[in-house]
Amino acid sequence: MHRRSVRQGGGVRIDLHTHSSVSDGTDTPAALLSAALAAGLDVVALTDHDTTAGWGPAEAARPPGLTVVPGMELSCRWFPADEPPISVHLLAYLFDPLHPAFVAERARLREERLTRGERIVTALAAAGHPVVWEQIVERSAGGVVGRPHIARALLEAGVVASVDEAFGTLLHHRSPYYAAKADTDVLDGITLVRAAGGVPVFAHGRARSRGRVVGDAAIAAMVEAGLVGLEVDHPDHTPEERAHLRGLADAHGLLTTGSSDYHGTNKLTPIGACTTDPAQYEALLAAGTGTAVLAD
Numbered sequence: 272m273h274r275r276s277v278r279q280g281g282g283v284r285i286d287l288h289t290h291s292s293v294s295d296g297t298d299t300p301a302a303l304l305s306a307a308l309a310a311g312l313d314v315v316a317l318t319d320h321d322t323t324a325g326w327g328p329a330e331a332a333r334p335p336g337l338t339v340v341p342g343m344e345l346s347c348r349w350f351p352a353d354e355p356p357i358s359v360h361l362l363a364y365l366f367d368p369l370h371p372a373f374v375a376e377r378a379r380l381r382e383e384r385l386t387r388g389e390r391i392v393t394a395l396a397a398a399g400h401p402v403v404w405e406q407i408v409e410r411s412a413g414g415v416v417g418r419p420h421i422a423r424a425l426l427e428a429g430v431v432a433s434v435d436e437a438f439g440t441l442l443h444h445r446s447p448y449y450a451a452k453a454d455t456d457v458l459d460g461i462t463l464v465r466a467a468g469g470v471p472v473f474a475h476g477r478a479r480s481r482g483r484v485v486g487d488a489a490i491a492a493m494v495e496a497g498l499v500g501l502e503v504d505h506p507d508h509t510p511e512e513r514a515h516l517r518g519l520a521d522a523h524g525l526l527t528t529g530s531s532d533y534h535g536t537n538k539l540t541p542i543g544a545c546t547t548d549p550a551q552y553e554a555l556l557a558a559g560t561g562t563a564v565l566a567d
């Protein structure tokens with residue numbers, strides 16, 4: 272029933288990972304869909320961090336001819352036996368947004384994120400940096416306050432010369448102002464997404480440039496818990512990392528996706544920078560039962 276929106280043959284362009292201003296992107300959901308259309312995309316997934324608040328605005332603003340896949344990027348942790356936990360991201364598509372256990376977990380995560388931002392800003396302000404928590408909250412448009420919001424406040428206050436500089440110094444995980452956050456155990460996250468009829472896909476799983484990555488045994492455990500796919504073509508993956516993930520997907524019978532992880536002007540990557548193979552997209556649609564795509 273969703274297939275009508277996908278043109279047969281070549282040329283179908285699908286980007287399955289983007290962020291709007293509802294989380295830490297700079298485009299409103301409406302502006303993000305306009306950007307997707309302007310970039311020649313046929314399908315775009317909206318995957319804000321730990322919230323579905325962008326789904327309604329996206330539905331209202333969807334231009335004809337563009338298919339929108341409702342999704343989310345869930346903040347998770349992998350707990351190795353003999354090392355500190357590793358932060359991992361789980362993409363979730365087409366889940367029931369009202370599934371009670373999943374709703375409760377998202378509410379808990381948002382609360383953690385808000386507290387975390389406030390802890391960072393309070394520590395910065397106490398050290399004399401001119402940032403004010405209430406102003407940052409006001410300007411976050413009611414979304415989740417993340418480090419990009421704080422970085423922009425530091426930029427506007429003239430403390431740093433760029434958002435990148437803020438991330439490389441005051442907001443770096445080795446900075447004295449950094450605050451960790453409590454995330455969902457990734458195996459529980461996969462279980463929750465599946466229970467809600469959704470499709471869990473491990474996001475940028477091999478991107479060493481982002482920090483520590485999990486090993487193959489962790490991915491095998493995720494498969495055991497119900498993982499459906501691996502994000503392979505991502506701007507932060509090297510060709511070697513992509514090849515390794517493609518091999519794992521083959522070995523475990525997982526689907527593979529490609530996407531830009533677009534954040535508007537908070538990152539340099541344009542929307543549609545990496546895309547998903549149409550056959551893999553069809554497999555993803557077939558696996559999701561919690562909600563439908565938004566299409567003509």
Ligand SMILES: [Zn+2]
Nearest residue numbers: 344360474475
């Ligand atoms: Zn991510």
Ligand SMILES: [Zn+2]
Nearest residue numbers: 288290344532
């Ligand atoms: Zn992302």
